[in-house]
Amino acid sequence: MRTQSTHDGPAFRRAVRELVAAFRPGGDDLLPALHKVHHEYGYIPRAAAEEVARQVGLPAARVWGAITFYSEFRTEPPADVTVGWCSGPACRLKGGDRVRRIFEVELGIGMGGKTVDNRAGLHMAQCNGQCELAPMVWLNGRERGNLSMADAVRIARELKAGKTGE
Amino acid sequence: MSDYLDLRQRAEETWNAWQRPGKTRIIYSSDTTSVGRGLADTVAALEQGIAARGLDVALQRVGSRGLHYMEPVVEVADAAGGHVLYGNVTANRVPALLSAVERGELARDLAVAVVSGPDVAGLPRLEDLPFWQGQVRRLMQFCGLIDPEVIDHYLAQAGYSGLARALQMTPEEVIKEMLDSGIWGRGGAAFPAGRKWDFLRTARGEPKYLICNADEGDPGAWVNRMLLECDPHVIIEGMLIAARATGATYGYIYVRDEYGLAVERMNMALAQARERGLLGENILGLGMTYDMEVFRGAGAYVCGDETGLLSSIDDDRGMPRIKPPFPAQAGVHNKPTNVNNVETYANAPLLFRNSVAWYREMGTERNSGTKMFSISGDIVRVGVVEVPFGVPMSTVLLGMGGGVPGGRALKAIQPGGPLSGVIPGSLVDLPLEPEAFRPHAVMMGGGGLTVASEDRCVLDLVKYFLIFCEDESCGRCTTCHGGSQRMVEIFERITSGQGKPSDIDTLQLLAQTLQWSNCAHGQLTPTAPLSAIRNFREELDAHIREKRCPARACPGLINYEVAAQGSGLAEAAAICPTGAVVQEGARYRIDDARCIRCDACREVAAPGVIQVTDRFLPVEVVAAPAR
Numbered sequence: 001m002r003t004q005s006t007h008d009g010p011a012f013r014r015a016v017r018e019l020v021a022a023f024r025p026g027g028d029d030l031l032p033a034l035h036k037v038h039h040e041y042g043y044i045p046r047a048a049a050e051e052v053a054r055q056v057g058l059p060a061a062r063v064w065g066a067i068t069f070y071s072e073f074r075t076e077p078p079a080d081v082t083v084g085w086c087s088g089p090a091c092r093l094k095g096g097d098r099v100r101r102i103f104e105v106e107l108g109i110g111m112g113g114k115t116v117d118n119r120a121g122l123h124m125a126q127c128n129g130q131c132e133l134a135p136m137v138w139l140n141g142r143e144r145g146n147l148s149m150a151d152a153v154r155i156a157r158e159l160k161a162g163k164t165g166e
Numbered sequence: 167m168s169d170y171l172d173l174r175q176r177a178e179e180t181w182n183a184w185q186r187p188g189k190t191r192i193i194y195s196s197d198t199t200s201v202g203r204g205l206a207d208t209v210a211a212l213e214q215g216i217a218a219r220g221l222d223v224a225l226q227r228v229g230s231r232g233l234h235y236m237e238p239v240v241e242v243a244d245a246a247g248g249h250v251l252y253g254n255v256t257a258n259r260v261p262a263l264l265s266a267v268e269r270g271e272l273a274r275d276l277a278v279a280v281v282s283g284p285d286v287a288g289l290p291r292l293e294d295l296p297f298w299q300g301q302v303r304r305l306m307q308f309c310g311l312i313d314p315e316v317i318d319h320y321l322a323q324a325g326y327s328g329l330a331r332a333l334q335m336t337p338e339e340v341i342k343e344m345l346d347s348g349i350w351g352r353g354g355a356a357f358p359a360g361r362k363w364d365f366l367r368t369a370r371g372e373p374k375y376l377i378c379n380a381d382e383g384d385p386g387a388w389v390n391r392m393l394l395e396c397d398p399h400v401i402i403e404g405m406l407i408a409a410r411a412t413g414a415t416y417g418y419i420y421v422r423d424e425y426g427l428a429v430e431r432m433n434m435a436l437a438q439a440r441e442r443g444l445l446g447e448n449i450l451g452l453g454m455t456y457d458m459e460v461f462r463g464a465g466a467y468v469c470g471d472e473t474g475l476l477s478s479i480d481d482d483r484g485m486p487r488i489k490p491p492f493p494a495q496a497g498v499h500n501k502p503t504n505v506n507n508v509e510t511y512a513n514a515p516l517l518f519r520n521s522v523a524w525y526r527e528m529g530t531e532r533n534s535g536t537k538m539f540s541i542s543g544d545i546v547r548v549g550v551v552e553v554p555f556g557v558p559m560s561t562v563l564l565g566m567g568g569g570v571p572g573g574r575a576l577k578a579i580q581p582g583g584p585l586s587g588v589i590p591g592s593l594v595d596l597p598l599e600p601e602a603f604r605p606h607a608v609m610m611g612g613g614g615l616t617v618a619s620e621d622r623c624v625l626d627l628v629k630y631f632l633i634f635c636e637d638e639s640c641g642r643c644t645t646c647h648g649g650s651q652r653m654v655e656i657f658e659r660i661t662s663g664q665g666k667p668s669d670i671d672t673l674q675l676l677a678q679t680l681q682w683s684n685c686a687h688g689q690l691t692p693t694a695p696l697s698a699i700r701n702f703r704e705e706l707d708a709h710i711r712e713k714r715c716p717a718r719a720c721p722g723l724i725n726y727e728v729a730a731q732g733s734g735l736a737e738a739a740a741i742c743p744t745g746a747v748v749q750e751g752a753r754y755r756i757d758d759a760r761c762i763r764c765d766a767c768r769e770v771a772a773p774g775v776i777q778v779t780d781r782f783l784p785v786e787v788v789a790a791p792a793r
Contacts, residue, residue: 027481027499028418028461028479028480028481028498028499030481030482031461031462031463031479031481032461032462034464035462056481058481062482065483066481066482066483069466069483069484069485069640070423070463070464070465070466070483070484071464071465071466072423072424072464072465073464073465087385087630088385088386089385089386089543089580089616089627089630089631090386090542090543090548090616092626092627093543093544093616093619093622094543095765097626098765101762101763101764102743102762102764102766105743105744105762105764106743124637125424126383126424126465126467127385127388127424128198128388128424128425129198129199129386129387129388129391129540130198130199130202131234131388131542131543131548131616132199132234132235132237132542132549133202133203134542134543143201143202143203145202145203148766149764149765149766149769150741150766150769150770152764152766153741153743153766154741156743
């Protein structure tokens with residue numbers, strides 16, 4: 001993958017080591033270190049996971065296990081716009097599952113996928129208690145709520161056309 | 167004690183200055199909900215408008231009052247001391263508000279209530295709003311009153327005085343007061359907090375740790391988020407009191423990843439507390455040493471299980487551990503640890519600021535105190551309320567929440583999230599205490615109450631919870647990950663017309679198997695399907711035997727049809743994501759093979775033009791044989 005290949009090699013690994021230099025083995029630093037990497041690159045490249053493992057003194061397999069266990073860590077670069085689909089119960093009651101089907105069909109991807117042109121990705125998000133906006137999605141973290149199904153179709157089409165949805 | 171009084175005096179000076187006597191103030195409510203409803207634009211418009219008009223007005227921030235249905239909420243305090251609350255103040259309404267402020271008048275269209283000061287003709291007092299009636303605000307007493315990012319605001323309300331008192335008591339005395347108060351864990355297990363603290367106090371091993379479980383993973387519950395964002399210091403003070411009682415020297419507040427603002431505000435609050443000598447060594451000059459940090463989760467529901475949370479802090483996947491050993495024996499870093507919910511800790515400062523007698527004035531004999539609830543779904547007023555235990559649920563859902571909008575019937579209530587279940591709307595008068603819910607095969611839970619109207623399918627909601635539980639299973643126990651997967655498959659079949667009468671027996675058998683899972687996640691996954699079998703048997707039978715979804719919601723059991731060649735069909739064809747609205751000559755029809763039942767076409771067409779119908783013809787139902 002294009003973006004991933006730039007996130008490898010000695011220079012990249014050096015940068016990651018610098019980024020996580022303050023973290024220590026034997027304690028509680030794995031998740032904070034992974035958050036830091038995720039925040040910096042928008043995902044956790046494999047090479048970075050290996051460097052984090054070395055820094056906090058854990059086998060790389062265990063670190064990778066943790067990364068894939070938690071749903072908010074990505075292992076691939078994000079799309080230009082990530083559609084966070086709220087899976088919560090208030091959204092569900094108000095047509096949230098239909099919103100999901102619309103985004104999947106319009107974008108031609110499944111939950112967790114990205115369009116080939118990298119314009120849009122679908123992410124299963126969890127309820128954070130903004131339920132007066134149900135049904136809702138987040139476009140790169142920004143709320144679009146009280147959606148009608150027609151709204152969902154229009155947003156998906158705008159994303160396909162390369163608009164950021166802002 | 168002198169250290170505390172010094173802090174308090176400084177804080178009161180800051181607080182009094184913030185009140186800006188004789189000056190008009192515009193105070194906006196700031197939490198994740200108001201942000202989601204456009205707070206940033208509102209604040210920008212206020213700043214710009216105040217500058218452009220040259221108004222001599224102070225713009226200030228507070229937390230939310232829980233009036234989430236009308237965020238962004240703005241309070242205007244006039245120079246004479248009158249406070250009026252305005253609701254739904256989106257950026258486009260700011261000019262109208264500022265024009266009124268400029269003229270010293272009321273912006274009548276946006277005004278909601280008088281908060282304090284003189285009465286205003288035609289405007290209710292805040293406490294007379296239906297949303298407020300019956301609420302007793304103890305935990306939330308400062309939510310919406312103080313700036314959560316300024317420690318002095320909390321200190322000026324006698325904040326940390328409960329700690330100052332506890333620090334002059336012995337650990338045994340502190341624990342006795344907790345036990346006498348009857349405060350039990352708000353996370354769901356309802357275990358007496360004082361006993362849990364005593365386990366840690368008497369545990370062997372150093373250092374001892376405290377953990378605040380702010381992982382609030384139940385979708386539909388955000389009561390912890392309210393406190394984290396709007397009154398962070400009440401949680402810190404509660405943990406400090408627990409530290410006094412238990413001898414713990416370090417703590418973690420484990421906040422779920424989805425609560426970005428809560429993480430930010432808790433970090434800010436910890437830094438300010440440290441700066442004032444409320445964390446660190448020799449706290450308040452009274453000898454105790456304790457510090458703590460915010461630990462950010464990364465998206466895993468099982469980390470809400472206390473041992474899953476421990477694994478997560480201990481550099482691992484958040485997989486719940488096998489008990490024993492219990493956290494009080496071997497918790498985080500294998501050291502003695504106490505884990506409590508946000509609301510549990512937040513009750514301690516209230517108790518120690520007041521008294522056991524005061525604390526027990528609210529609630530029932532078995533359940534003293536108050537409880538926060540977040541109400542959502544098909545309800546007029548979405549928000550967070552606080553009521554004494556034992557209040558009828560109808561007071562919260564019908565009174566404060568305003569019931570189901572549009573005159574539709576209240577079909578079902580979902581208390582307590584995915585590991586609880588669904589009860590019929592006829593049980594709306596149940597008292598809000600855990601014991602009342604158990605006979606109906608559900609749990610009251612951590613504070614979420616989601617309401618479903620008559621046009622929603624309960625089985626679809628249950629299916630969602632099963633999908634959720636399957637997805638969030640850590641994978642340790644086959645009973646859990648395999649059992650939940652099997653339950654999802656069965657519900658997928660039932661909701662798409664492939665259900666079999668024997669499915670109900672199979673579900674019950676699976677439920678028994680899931681009981682053998684290690685943690686509550688697997689043990690309680692069957693609650694939702696079992697509650698559906700018990701409480702919504704008729705709806706279940708309609709799906710299984712008649713292949714019919716009475717709410718016409720399950721996509722496998724409905725069709726979309728063009729009922730009349732009326733207006734809006736061209737728009738319907740244009741909006742359809744799959745091209746299923748097909749034009750043939752002048753007529754339109756729906757190509758069933760392409761239709762994904764998203765409802766977009768029916769929305770944009772004129773009413774009645776497109777209709778939802780049952781997919782299968784009515785069948786004669788043969789009654790199940792008696793056994």
